Amino acid sequence: MEKKEILLWILAVALIVAVVYIAVEKLQAKQFQELMKAYQQGYQKGLTDAIAALYAQTENCQVTTITLGNKTRQLIDTACIGKK
Numbered sequence: 677m678e679k680k681e682i683l684l685w686i687l688a689v690a691l692i693v694a695v696v697y698i699a700v701e702k703l704q705a706k707q708f709q710e711l712m713k714a715y716q717q718g719y720q721k722g723l724t725d726a727i728a729a730l731y732a733q734t735e736n737c738q739v740t741t742i743t744l745g746n747k748t749r750q751l752i753d754t755a756c757i758g759k760k
Contacts, residue, residue: 730751733740737756742749 730740730742734751734753734756737753739750739752742751
């Protein structure tokens, strides 16, 4: 009887460990998905804000300067080119 009880306890512990492992994995996957969703929303918001700012800066045929790293560009609305 002792061997059966020991085997039963070992199987019970293994089952508990497996269930906990699966639960932790599912929780981590959900947290990762939520984090990625937040990153994607932040990226989209930043992109939208940047485009809106450029649009506003060039709205009255003003030239605006953008800098990316060590490169600089001047932007103007092409509809303004023939107006001045």
